[in-house]
Amino acid sequence: MNLDTKNEITWCPGCSNFMILNSVKKAIKKSKIKNFTMVTGIGCHAKIFDYLNISGIYGLHGRVLPTMLGIKIGNPKLNVIGFAGDGDTYSEGLSHFISAGRYNSNMTLLVHDNQSFSLTTGQVTPTSQQGFKAKSEPLGNFNTPLNPLKLALSSGITFIARCDSKDIDHTAKIIEQAIKHKGFAFVEIIQTCLIFNKEMNNLSKYTYKVNNSNMKKAIILADKWNYNSKKGKIPIGIIYKEKRKTLEENWPQLKNGR
Amino acid sequence: MKVSVLIGGKAGQGINKVSQIISDVLIKQGHFTFNYRDYPSLIRGGHNFNILSISNTRIGSHESKVDFILAMDKNTIKIHKKELKKEGIIISYEKFKDLGINLNIALAGAFTKILGIEKKYLIKEIKKELNNPESIKAAEKGFNSQEVKFNLKKQNNKIKIISGSQAVAQGAINSKINRYFAYPMTPATGVMNELAEKQIKNKFMVFQPENEIAVVNAALGSSFAGANTMIGTSGGGFDLMSEGLSFQGISEIPLVVYLSSRPGPGTGVPTYSTQSDLNIALRAGHGEFPRVVIAPGDPKEAIEKTNEAFYLTNKFNCLSILLSDKHLAESEFSTNKKPNKILKVIANKKLPGKSIVKASSYEHDKFGNTTEDPKIIKKNQENRLKKYSQIKTEAKKFEMIKIYGKRTSKKLIIGWGSTKGVILDAIENTDYKFLQILYLMPMSNEIKKEIKKAKKVVLVENNLTGQLGRIIREKTGIEIKNRILRYDSRPFLCDELRKEIRNKLK
Ligand SMILES: Cc1ncc(C[n+]2csc(CCOP(=O)(O)OP(=O)(O)O)c2C)c(N)n1
Numbered sequence: 001m002n003l004d005t006k007n008e009i010t011w012c013p014g015c016s017n018f019m020i021l022n023s024v025k026k027a028i029k030k031s032k033i034k035n036f037t038m039v040t041g042i043g044c045h046a047k048i049f050d051y052l053n054i055s056g057i058y059g060l061h062g063r064v065l066p067t068m069l070g071i072k073i074g075n076p077k078l079n080v081i082g083f084a085g086d087g088d089t090y091s092e093g094l095s096h097f098i099s100a101g102r103y104n105s106n107m108t109l110l111v112h113d114n115q116s117f118s119l120t121t122g123q124v125t126p127t128s129q130q131g132f133k134a135k136s137e138p139l140g141n142f143n144t145p146l147n148p149l150k151l152a153l154s155s156g157i158t159f160i161a162r163c164d165s166k167d168i169d170h171t172a173k174i175i176e177q178a179i180k181h182k183g184f185a186f187v188e189i190i191q192t193c194l195i196f197n198k199e200m201n202n203l204s205k206y207t208y209k210v211n212n213s214n215m216k217k218a219i220i221l222a223d224k225w226n227y228n229s230k231k232g233k234i235p236i237g238i239i240y241k242e243k244r245k246t247l248e249e250n251w252p253q254l255k256n257g258r
Numbered sequence: 259m260k261v262s263v264l265i266g267g268k269a270g271q272g273i274n275k276v277s278q279i280i281s282d283v284l285i286k287q288g289h290f291t292f293n294y295r296d297y298p299s300l301i302r303g304g305h306n307f308n309i310l311s312i313s314n315t316r317i318g319s320h321e322s323k324v325d326f327i328l329a330m331d332k333n334t335i336k337i338h339k340k341e342l343k344k345e346g347i348i349i350s351y352e353k354f355k356d357l358g359i360n361l362n363i364a365l366a367g368a369f370t371k372i373l374g375i376e377k378k379y380l381i382k383e384i385k386k387e388l389n390n391p392e393s394i395k396a397a398e399k400g401f402n403s404q405e406v407k408f409n410l411k412k413q414n415n416k417i418k419i420i421s422g423s424q425a426v427a428q429g430a431i432n433s434k435i436n437r438y439f440a441y442p443m444t445p446a447t448g449v450m451n452e453l454a455e456k457q458i459k460n461k462f463m464v465f466q467p468e469n470e471i472a473v474v475n476a477a478l479g480s481s482f483a484g485a486n487t488m489i490g491t492s493g494g495g496f497d498l499m500s501e502g503l504s505f506q507g508i509s510e511i512p513l514v515v516y517l518s519s520r521p522g523p524g525t526g527v528p529t530y531s532t533q534s535d536l537n538i539a540l541r542a543g544h545g546e547f548p549r550v551v552i553a554p555g556d557p558k559e560a561i562e563k564t565n566e567a568f569y570l571t572n573k574f575n576c577l578s579i580l581l582s583d584k585h586l587a588e589s590e591f592s593t594n595k596k597p598n599k600i601l602k603v604i605a606n607k608k609l610p611g612k613s614i615v616k617a618s619s620y621e622h623d624k625f626g627n628t629t630e631d632p633k634i635i636k637k638n639q640e641n642r643l644k645k646y647s648q649i650k651t652e653a654k655k656f657e658m659i660k661i662y663g664k665r666t667s668k669k670l671i672i673g674w675g676s677t678k679g680v681i682l683d684a685i686e687n688t689d690y691k692f693l694q695i696l697y698l699m700p701m702s703n704e705i706k707k708e709i710k711k712a713k714k715v716v717l718v719e720n721n722l723t724g725q726l727g728r729i730i731r732e733k734t735g736i737e738i739k740n741r742i743l744r745y746d747s748r749p750f751l752c753d754e755l756r757k758e759i760r761n762k763l764k
């Protein structure tokens with residue numbers, strides 16, 4: 001399976017999106033699954049659309065999840081994988097994220113979380129730390145950051161993981177498991193932006209690996225790091241996992257494909 | 259012969275059942291009915307009423323005065339007494355107070371007797387509809403309480419009752435719809451309910467996502483994946499979809515949108531009617547891209563035009579918007595005419611899963627790769643414009659306009675959408691001509707010719723600013739100053755409109 005395209009890659013040299021692209025290719029190849037269809041949002045992360053030789057939709061900013069859901073409903077045989085930014089997912093498209101847990105459609109969302117709007121030159125997103133100074137926020141961000149893992153847990157998402165983009169092999173392994181999960185899988189990928197929000201770079205040394213499927217423990221794990229500082233330890237790996245009937249299993253019209 | 263009856267009461271008292279029973283009995287006798295529904299945005303209590311107009315020939319409107327009032331409460335008499343004709347009759351709830359929830363059935367029975375229809379037809383209908391001894395008893399009690407006032411002879415007509423919502427759903431099913439996405443919003447919800455009920459039998463799926471933004475994006479995903487997809491909404495929901503419509507324009511993923519108007523701005527008047535969303539249907543979404551906007555005027559046209567919308571959308575991978583409103587969606591029309599032959603809807607694009615297919619919201623090359631190359635951008639822009647002219651050529655195969663009344667008349671009425679029924683009724687036995695515009699985009703070149711042929715022209719619209727008038731001026735350079743506009747959220751009444759037309763075309 002050749003996943004490469006000839007398009008010129010326009011990410012900044014050394015951007016961790018390169019690493020995520022590598023992890024994704026590894027995971028797709030290892031999974032041996034075909035019929036992948038991707039959806040991307042709008043932002044630096046979304047450029048991955050041009051760099052992967054698979055079908056898909058370069059969607060609107062914030063609308064990755066409903067577009068993915070539509071593809072699954074339109075043809076449940078397609079394996080749908082989404083790439084979104086933290087701005088995409090937790091700001092513009094938050095309502096879709098919460099609802100995706102309820103639907104539990106069999107698809108995978110990867111969030112490239114660099115704690116900033118990067119393509120629009122570095123503004124504050126819901127996961128940005130307090131005090132983050134940006135051109136549009138000269139006084140520094142006053143808001144406490146959102147914890148996506150806690151939100152995911154309370155939204156009923158059946159596969160919740162966090163990765164460190166710099167750990168390519170581990171990220172690939174988790175993405176592969178996410179793809180193979182029956183139900184909605186969400187992978188939050190901590191990503192450094194070399195240009196904006198440099199303060200949150202180099203988080204790797206705080207990370208440690210976990211593999212959990214117990215809800216009580218998941219809440220404790222999600223609480224270990226609040227996205228606000230470099231204090232505490234950052235668990236990466238599978239934070240929570242459960243089995244639940246999928247949207248495709250529930251709807252008689254989708255049971256045998258369309 | 260025309261008879262009209264107003265049926266009024268509180269929400270939840272079963273007013274619709276009354277008009278349903280009466281009209282079901284009548285159409286089997288070969289008589290036509292038109293049922294106007296008037297209700298505020300509440301679930302129980304308040305005041306609702308229907309006006310059922312009955313005729314021995316086609317009918318598509320109601321008048322300001324009625325012959326009968328069936329009153330299920332005191333309020334109905336208080337509010338509507340002034341709308342009763344001089345020799346009109348009120349049949350009051352008081353006589354039937356002891357019947358409880360079957361009060362409405364008694365009133366239906368009473369009115370059936372007045373019309374001079376045999377009891378057996380009434381009982382047959384009640385048995386079919388409700389089949390319980392109390393209801394049958396109530397119907398008989400009502401029937402026996404009245405004297406025969408008319409003598410409706412059985413006519414040889416095969417008539418069906420259908421609402422605009424049911425017709426749009428039928429058109430979608432005829433077009434082999436696979437997926438319908440919608441978020442509830444009156445008056446578009448009727449189509450969602452209708453399709454939801456029929457989804458299993460007809461093997462398609464109706465899905466309600468978290469909001470209208472999700473609706474339009476999910477629909478584009480679904481259509482991209484190969485499903486024949488439609489969405490439905492009203493004003494505010496449509497506004498939320500604008501960015502998605504623009505996304506359709508660049509990605510060229512086929513999409514059919516049903517837009518049923520309610521009076522705005524804002525939340526406006528949810529359960530009443532307007533034609534004030536023509537502007538957004540024509541213009542919503544940034545950038546320049548082709549689209550089709552069609553406004554059917556009655557259920558038969560709604561079936562046919564929904565089919566045409568699917569046909570054009572699939573042939574050209576474009577956006578088609580079907581424009582309706584509360585008056586068309588929720589009024590119940592009777593017709594003895596069969597819709598045109600069903601057009602076969604054929605998809606015209608590559609599907610993911612079979613080969614690599616990329617759709618994009620960015621300007622892109624022919625493989626779907628993002629581009630900022632001015633040459634490609636220019637070409638893409640021109641291609642979108644070219645597509646519009648291809649759509650126009652294809653649309654000429656269909657009835658983009660219709661002409662009624664006296665063909666040689668120099669006095670022309672122009673209208674679109676749900677005003678069709680009332681205009682047709684208002685010009686009965688006159689020598690006016692009526693031009694109905696069904697395709698608002700693209701528009702027929704015949705419109706200019708028709709206006710030029712006429713000595714006097716009047717525009718009839720259910721909005722404040724004459725939105726059709728504005729696009730006629732844009733396309734033809736002709737300004738129609740003579741206008742009849744109604745914008746109090748209520749549809750035109752036949753007798754009033756007839757007078758106004760006479761004045762304006764003098
Ligand atoms: C509706 C809409 N609003 C705003 C934008 C402008 N915009 C483009 S990318 C972006 C932010 C992207 O941030 P994020 O999703 O975090 O992705 P990143 O660039 O950080 O990878 C915004 C706001 C847009 N494209 N669409």
Ligand code: SF4
Pocket residue numbers: 010011012014015016017044045114118119192193194195196
């Ligand atoms: S701005 Fe940041 S996220 Fe965007 S390409 Fe450059 S390093 Fe990567």
